[in-house]
Amino acid sequence: MKKKEICSYCGDEYLPTRRGAQKFCSNSCRSLNWRKKKGIGQLIKDVPGPKSEVPQNNKIPNPPERMSLAGVGNAATGVAVAEVAKRLLTAEENRPATKKDIQELKALLKSRYLLIRNLKRDNMGRNPYYDVLTGNLVYL
Numbered sequence: 546m547k548k549k550e551i552c553s554y555c556g557d558e559y560l561p562t563r564r565g566a567q568k569f570c571s572n573s574c575r576s577l578n579w580r581k582k583k584g585i586g587q588l589i590k591d592v593p594g595p596k597s598e599v600p601q602n603n604k605i606p607n608p609p610e611r612m613s614l615a616g617v618g619n620a621a622t623g624v625a626v627a628e629v630a631k632r633l634l635t636a637e638e639n640r641p642a643t644k645k646d647i648q649e650l651k652a653l654l655k656s657r658y659l660l661i662r663n664l665k666r667d668n669m670g671r672n673p674y675y676d677v678l679t680g681n682l683v684y685l
């Protein structure tokens with residue numbers, strides 16, 4: 546004759562397979578009860594899961610803007626102008642400047658805008674110039 550018993554963990558009725566030696570309806574309840582007694586179950590339950598800090602939107606930042614063709618031309622022109630000025634000024638310091646040197650230098654200093662010959666006109670038909678004061682490429 547079999548007598549139903551009450552599970553010590555979940556409270557369900559169950560038929561013990563071994564009399565007197567069993568307090569739980571299943572191995573699962575026995576295990577859970579053991580954990581509860583040791584405080585492990587409580588610990589696991591109360592500790593919040595680690596919150597994911599990995600951003601969902603894993604966008605790669607945009608690469609730096611590529612130097613425009615106009616920018617390259619502008620920089621090259623600036624270097625060229627600087628070289629001319631350096632050559633002329635150096636020449637003037639080290640030896641008596643020739644009339645041609647003075648004229649070139651005067652022309653260089655007098656005109657703020659130097660025509661850039663290796664660039665095409667813009668869509669409004671204006672010529673590209675190197676602005677000596679700002680170092681910018683301008684269309685006039």
Ligand SMILES: [Zn+2]
Nearest residue numbers: 552555570574
């Ligand atoms: Zn149970």
